Amino acid sequence: MTTGRLARTLRALLRQKQGSVVTEFALLAPTILALMLGVLQIGIGMQNYNAMRSVASDVMRYAVVNYQTGNELTNDQIRFYLRSIAIKSPYKLESARLAISVTNVIDPRIDGTVEKTVTMTYSIPTVLSFIGVDAFPITYTQPLFLMES
Numbered sequence: 001m002t003t004g005r006l007a008r009t010l011r012a013l014l015r016q017k018q019g020s021v022v023t024e025f026a027l028l029a030p031t032i033l034a035l036m037l038g039v040l041q042i043g044i045g046m047q048n049y050n051a052m053r054s055v056a057s058d059v060m061r062y063a064v065v066n067y068q069t070g071n072e073l074t075n076d077q078i079r080f081y082l083r084s085i086a087i088k089s090p091y092k093l094e095s096a097r098l099a100i101s102v103t104n105v106i107d108p109r110i111d112g113t114v115e116k117t118v119t120m121t122y123s124i125p126t127v128l129s130f131i132g133v134d135a136f137p138i139t140y141t142q143p144l145f146l147m148e149s
Contacts, residue, residue, distance in 0.1 A: 034128065034131050037127050037128055038128065040127055041124075041126065041127050041128055041133075044124060044125070044127070045124050045138060048093065048122055048124050048138065049138055049140065051086070051090075051091040051092075051093055052086075052093070052120050052122060052138070052140040053140060053142075054091065055082060055085050055086045055091055055093075055120070056082070056118055056120065056140060056142045058085055059078060059081055059082045059085060059118065060118075060142065060144050062081060063078055063116075063144055063146065064144075064146060067114075067146040067147065068147070075102040075103065075104065075116065076102075078102045078116070078118070078144075079100050079101070079102045082100050082102075082118065082120070083095060083098065083100055086098055086100075086120075093122055094125075097122055097123040097124075097125070097135075098120065098121070098122050099120070099121040099122075100118070100119070100120050100121075101117075101118075101119045102116055102117070102118050102119075102144075103116065103117050103119075104116055105117060105143075108145070109143075110145055112147065112148055113145045113146060113147055113148060114145075114146040114147075114148055115143060115144065115145055115146075116143070116144040116146070117141060117142075117143055117144070118141070118142050118143075118144055119139065119140070119141045120139065120140050120141075121137050121138070121139045121140075122137065122138055122139075122140075123135045123136070123137045124136055124137070124138060
């Protein structure tokens, strides 16, 4: 091949645009896919956080009603009820990913009450494992105030 012919072939190759779209897509596709899945991951996290808030509200209502009728629940009973609500519809949190603690506060902030703290930690499943993002925990804590009899 002569130098002139080689130069013409190189110029012809530089003018070719047919493969550029495929190349650009191959470079950008992983980033765009990760961004789209990141938005999905945030949505899953927010749904799980809102589920934890709603479960806590349901359990607080349950504890207050029981306490007012003279049925003083133990921390274990509250924790058991919380888990049973959380894993059922509509919340459907995975029991293995959910950690719950109910503790008594030694010095309640409001006189004449029993104060408890309910803490839930949930490990959100990930859809981003292909880029090295592992499941990450979210925690929700809420105080529970019950009137002393």
